Amino acid sequence: MNNKTIIYIAGDGHTGSTLLDIILGSRKQSFSAGELRxxxxxxxxxxxxxxxxxxxxxxxxxxxxxxxxxxxxTLDWESYIRIQKVLKSNKKIFSARKLLNKQPEQIKNFIDDTEQLYSIIFSVTNSDTIIDSSKAPGMIPILKELKFNLSVIHLTRRFGDVWNSNKKRAKKDLEKGIEHDIVPKSTLKVLVNWFFINILTKYHTKGVECKHIKYEEYIDELKQTVSDIIPVDSEYEALLENRGPFMPAxxxxxNAIRRKGEQFVTKKPMNTSYSRLSSAEKVLARTIDWFY
Ligand SMILES: [Zn+2]
Structure with missing residues (x-):
């Protein structure tokens, strides 16, 4: 059995995935890759x-x-990117599954190339674990094809906080790590994504080692949650107890926090007051989150 592990953080956006990536990557033998896809x-x-x-x-x-x-x-960049988009599609999941099962030559080449990428990262960074917070559920069946151990974290967060976070605005600033203009999404889009991406993650993790982790829980119970995911030595344990500093490398x-230097994890989850939501929106958010 290969002793190299990919920890893949899957789920909807605005759930604290980059922070979790940085925390898990601060263990000496781990490499925090960010959204590797x-x-x-x-x-x-x-x-x-x-x-x-x-x-x-x-x-x-x-x-x-x-x-x-x-x-x-074996593939050129353009073909690699194109095939990845087809295979990880959230819409054409059945045709993507079919391609992965049949593995025509180009798909096989894509899988081989992807496996090579992870092998090289393991070797160059001298790590036993790669943390990949790409989030897209469609990457899970691709990673399952590789020769490494795959451990998926299905990360979720209360709908109201995801919605609240989706109301932020920011101008594109590559240097600050903001990859595109951020404009508030419609309520329907945020809600549909929140349900759909999480259901899709459930679907893709059938038969895969997967832990469901709530953002609120990992912030509250940082050391315990991390210890359930990854081996913790005394040095890393002290870092977790101290809630930082976790250094994005x-x-x-x-998320742009990866460009903000060392991170300390707050003792309570952030933005739990739905500050950007109107009174009516707060009622809707609280109703949905009552079931969460
Ligand atoms: Zn760098």
């Missing part, structure tokens, strides 16, 4: 920023990984 598109092709402060192609670590990967890759994509 964007390495080719946002990192290599668009040259967006690594959390270390330089564009991914200029980051010493990713440069080495990308160079090693290019030596063994080379996260390739994800």
């Amino acid at each position: 964007f390495l080719a598109e946002k990192g290599v092709v668009n040259g967006e920023y690594c959390s270390c402060g330089v564009p991914v192609p200029e980051c010493t670590l990713w440069k080495e990984i990308i160079e090693e990967w290019e030596k063994v890759m 080379h996260l390739v994509a994800g």
Whole structure:
């Protein structure tokens, strides 16, 4: 059995996945990759920023990984990105499943290339665990095809807080890690996503080792939650007890907190007052969250 593990954080956005990635990646033997599914598109092709402060192609670590990967890759970047989009689609899940089952040559090449990428990351970073917070449920069946142990964390957060967080506005600023203009989404879109992505994650994790973790619980019970996910030595235990500092090193994509340096985890979950919601919206949020 391979002793290398991919911890894949899956679920809806605005659930604290980048923070959890950074926390798990602060264990010495782990490597926190961020939203690794964007390495080719946002990192290599668009040259967006690594959390270390330089564009991914200029980051010493990713440069080495990308160079090693290019030596063994069978697909070109464009084909790799295109196939990944088809396979991880949230809409055409059955045709994606069919392609993965049949594995025509291009799909096989894609799987091989992806396996090579993870192998290279394990070797270059000298780690036994890669934390990948790509979130997209459609990546789970792809990762299942690889030779590594796969452990999925299905991360959820109260609907009201996800909605509240979705009301934020921000201008695109690649250097700050904001990958596009952030504008508030419609209520319907936030609600549909919240249900649909979580149901899809449930669907894709059938037969896969998976833990359901609530954002609220991991913040409250940080050390206990992390100990259930990953082996904890005394050094890491002290870090967890102290709630930080957790240092984002080379996260390739994800929430802008990855560009904000060392992180301490608050003792209580953030933004629980639904501050950006109107009175009527608060009623709806509380009603849904009553069932959460
Ligand atoms: Zn970097």
